[in-house]
Amino acid sequence: MQTTLPDAPVPTQAVTPPNWLLGPRGLAKVCKGQEDLRVCSMPLVITRLMVNDAEDTVAVELAWKRNGNWKTHGVARSEIAAKHRIIDRADHGLAVTTGNADPMIDYLAQFESVNLHLLPQIQVRRQLGWVDNAKSGFLWGRSLLRVFLGGIDAHGHAATEDDPFANIGPAEESQPDAQQVFFQGADGGDEQIVDGFHAEGTFEEWAKAIEPALLYPKVKLVMLASLASPLLSILGVKNFIVDLCGPSSKGKTITLRAGQLLGQTRRAGARRRLDDLELQPRVDRARCRRAAQLAAHPRRHQGRQEQGRHSPGVVRHRERPGARARHHQGHRA
Numbered sequence: 001m002q003t004t005l006p007d008a009p010v011p012t013q014a015v016t017p018p019n020w021l022l023g024p025r026g027l028a029k030v031c032k033g034q035e036d037l038r039v040c041s042m043p044l045v046i047t048r049l050m051v052n053d054a055e056d057t058v059a060v061e062l063a064w065k066r067n068g069n070w071k072t073h074g075v076a077r078s079e080i081a082a083k084h085r086i087i088d089r090a091d092h093g094l095a096v097t098t099g100n101a102d103p104m105i106d107y108l109a110q111f112e113s114v115n116l117h118l119l120p121q122i123q124v125r126r127q128l129g130w131v132d133n134a135k136s137g138f139l140w141g142r143s144l145l146r147v148f149l150g151g152i153d154a155h156g157h158a159a160t161e162d163d164p165f166a167n168i169g170p171a172e173e174s175q176p177d178a179q180q181v182f183f184q185g186a187d188g189g190d191e192q193i194v195d196g197f198h199a200e201g202t203f204e205e206w207a208k209a210i211e212p213a214l215l216y217p218k219v220k221l222v223m224l225a226s227l228a229s230p231l232l233s234i235l236g237v238k239n240f241i242v243d244l245c246g247p248s249s250k251g252k253t254i255t256l257r258a259g260q261l262l263g264q265t266r267r268a269g270a271r272r273r274l275d276d277l278e279l280q281p282r283v284d285r286a287r288c289r290r291a292a293q294l295a296a297h298p299r300r301h302q303g304r305q306e307q308g309r310h311s312p313g314v315v316r317h318r319e320r321p322g323a324r325a326r327h328h329q330g331h332r333a
Helices: 083-092 101-115 188-195 203-215 217-228 231-235 252-259 270-275 285-296 302-307 321-332
Strands: 020-023 026-029 037-040 044-052 057-066 069-076 121-125 137-140 143-146 181-183
Touching: 020 101, 026 101, 037 101, 044 101, 057 101, 069 083, 083 101, 137 181, 203 217, 203 252, 217 231, 217 252
Parallel strands: 044 121, 121 181
Antiparallel strands: 020 026, 026 037, 044 057, 057 069, 137 143
């Protein structure tokens, strides 16, 4: 394959299956005594296997060359084993139709068979968080956070017992001595969500920006709840929900951003909003009575509710009468 398709993203020892022709112009099947059957107008290969030990499944990564560029796409093995499923790759640019799907499936099965001992295998997960019971790594977006005591990262930072996470970094194949785990979403929506996890700035800058907000108990509670997520499995406790309610424009949104730990305080005006937070603990008995009345007779007060300006009053929105009552009392106060 190195002579006919030198730029293919496969191991150098990978070979083309017998009775198949693979080159820059595409894929063809050798037919004895007949003209070769052209199967695909673009070269197609399997680059690696993706093993999910947590679900006991194996997927493959396909690669095809379109308009001079190689495009890769991870698919379940069942998708390259059935005619009605492999044609879905046409939406991603692969030249597959109902007419050439059957011979393409045969080719991919043979390609995997003759190159199975050469294809690299990587670990994948469909969920974020701890990758195994041994807590060997924490999958955060597309980055795999690991502990390497005594190791040196790419920036020359050494991990010690006092700071074991000094050299955490992204999951990359450039570290063959360490087991790598990658995220594989069930669909495009999962991939978009995971791409939203990223790190910017420094911890010192973030700590300096967030310090004024920690003076407010409710903001501090959200921060602690956010930091507690990786500890749930370690401590053996169940998930919990923090429901933050209050009047509009009093700091719920900026509190949620602070709890995301994604550097939202870098934005213009964020520091000013932190200073303007009005989340001091207090109990307003008149508002509590008003909320109880609305919860007991929601239709009686429906007309009055529609007269005011409304916006979500909880960080985590849930449809229930009590939430609507809090919205109402918050805007009328």
